[in-house]
Amino acid sequence: MQTVTYHRQKVYDPVLRVIHLWNGLAIVFLMVTIWLSELFEKGVGEETLWHVHIYVGYALVVGIVSRLVWGVVGPKHARLSDMWHPAVWWNAVRHFNLQAKPRFGHNTLASGAYIAVYLMLVVMAVTGLGLAAVEHGMGPFNTWFGDAPWLKDLFEEPHELIYYALMGFVLVHIAALIWHENKDKTPLAQSMVTGYQYEVEENHSTSIYTPEGESNA
Numbered sequence: 001m002q003t004v005t006y007h008r009q010k011v012y013d014p015v016l017r018v019i020h021l022w023n024g025l026a027i028v029f030l031m032v033t034i035w036l037s038e039l040f041e042k043g044v045g046e047e048t049l050w051h052v053h054i055y056v057g058y059a060l061v062v063g064i065v066s067r068l069v070w071g072v073v074g075p076k077h078a079r080l081s082d083m084w085h086p087a088v089w090w091n092a093v094r095h096f097n098l099q100a101k102p103r104f105g106h107n108t109l110a111s112g113a114y115i116a117v118y119l120m121l122v123v124m125a126v127t128g129l130g131l132a133a134v135e136h137g138m139g140p141f142n143t144w145f146g147d148a149p150w151l152k153d154l155f156e157e158p159h160e161l162i163y164y165a166l167m168g169f170v171l172v173h174i175a176a177l178i179w180h181e182n183k184d185k186t187p188l189a190q191s192m193v194t195g196y197q198y199e200v201e202e203n204h205s206t207s208i209y210t211p212e213g214e215s216n217a
Ligand code: HEM
Pocket: 016, 020, 023, 024, 025, 027, 028, 067, 078, 105, 106, 107, 108, 110, 111, 114, 117, 118, 170, 173, 177, 188, 189, 190, 191, 192, 193
């Protein structure tokens, strides 16, 4: 019987994991307020819901800024450079090669999507803060845009468009994690919970991971 040996490495530090959880929950919560807003007619309920959306939006802004700062000052696998693989993306486009080489750290292909998501989240934060000022007289942009209602469309259109793109990302991200879980011999989804990633060593006779090779890189 062929058995498989794993060795594991700590890749995602606790700060990165907490930020991932924080941003993931904030994004889902923001989407839920949008779905609920469609059930409300104009009135007190809808106004309250938008206020909830704005306050959760502030929480997301804090999460995005924290992630970007941690991407510069954090450990190796939290750095934005761990997600920067232009040669792999170019190869994927040229040869339609969607097989990413296994490695410790962020998946090299998925990283392209993660960077796009952070860019979209920055636009969401700026346009969301703009809408909070223009439509509700709230937030840090209120001093600049509070009396400029004509800016509404400028903020609203990208905000709505990116909302659909982010819903697409969340669905594909979860589907990809489930797919890897079933297809690969190594677990992946739990790495954002426990911090550990696993690598298979072929043709060994025991079946548990080996602790050597562990590092806190
Ligand atoms: C709506 C929810 C979610 C959003 C918006 C989201 C977003 C992201 C983003 C932006 C990254 C890039 C990582 C980084 O910042 O360093 C990422 C990576 C990752 N996420 Fe999520 N995530 C969500 C849910 C989940 C769930 C439920 C799991 C499973 C526990 C998960 C597991 C992972 C893993 C394992 C990675 C790293 C994958 C790799 O090796 O490239 N995510 N996620």
